[in-house]
Amino acid sequence: MKKILFIDACARPESRTRRLARHVLEQLQGENVKVQLYEEEQLLPLNNDRLQRRNGYVAAGDFAEEIFRYARQFAQADEIVIAAPYWDLLFPAVLRTYLELVTVTGVTFYYTPEGVPKGMCRAGRIIYVTTAGGPIGANNFGYDYVKALADTFYGIPETVCVKAENLDIVGADPEMILKDTMDNIHI
Numbered sequence: 001m002k003k004i005l006f007i008d009a010c011a012r013p014e015s016r017t018r019r020l021a022r023h024v025l026e027q028l029q030g031e032n033v034k035v036q037l038y039e040e041e042q043l044l045p046l047n048n049d050r051l052q053r054r055n056g057y058v059a060a061g062d063f064a065e066e067i068f069r070y071a072r073q074f075a076q077a078d079e080i081v082i083a084a085p086y087w088d089l090l091f092p093a094v095l096r097t098y099l100e101l102v103t104v105t106g107v108t109f110y111y112t113p114e115g116v117p118k119g120m121c122r123a124g125r126i127i128y129v130t131t132a133g134g135p136i137g138a139n140n141f142g143y144d145y146v147k148a149l150a151d152t153f154y155g156i157p158e159t160v161c162v163k164a165e166n167l168d169i170v171g172a173d174p175e176m177i178l179k180d181t182m183d184n185i186h187i
């Protein structure tokens with residue numbers, strides 16, 4: 001059965017981004033594995049100590065360590081759904097920390113002798129789900145960044161964005177906007 005990795009970077013229990021992502025997941029066939037980033041105690045940025053340790057394991061080709069758990073899981077997923085609210089034109093910091101731990105030479109990508117990154121991930125697609133208080137317009141930096149990582153490093157050929165905008169505008173009907181977005185998802 002297809003393994004669908006659901007990466008939840010939503011902070012609020014009543015998150016609208018998570019609701020939208022669940023709607024997306026209902027339309028996909030496969031076994032869902034969820035990672036709720038805010039509940040992951042091991043999800044820590046690379047400081048000097050963790051970086052040195054990681055470099056040592058990478059140099060030795062030893063990827064069994066806990067620090068590579070997210071990267072291994074990411075590399076083995078058949079499809080990936082990321083739920084991330086639009087924060088400060090991007091996404092919550094916890095998602096950047098997760099991606100920092102996922103982007104590992106020897107697990108999710110490798111370098112050719114010429115220094116060109118080549119992907120090692122199975123997934124055919126990332127679906128990036130976001131909601132925003134105002135308009136996103138051309139500043140879809142979170143989605144654009146994830147797509148660039150998928151293209152450049154992970155070798156995941158398709159990244160699509162599902163988004164609901166203007167939810168916090170005075171006079172807006174956020175439930176209507178969400179429903180409209182859900183009704184128009186074709187994936």
Ligand SMILES: Cc1cc2nc3c(=O)[nH]c(=O)nc-3n(C[C@H](O)[C@H](O)[C@H](O)COP(=O)(O)O)c2cc1C
Pocket residue numbers: 010011012014015016017018085086087088089090131132133134135136167168
């Ligand atoms: C820390 C923070 C930063 C935000 N930054 C933006 C922003 O830059 N642009 C915007 O349109 N909305 C911004 N918003 C509003 C959220 O994008 C909006 O409320 C979104 O729907 C929240 O998603 P959630 O319901 O999944 O928590 C921000 C909200 C928070 C809490």
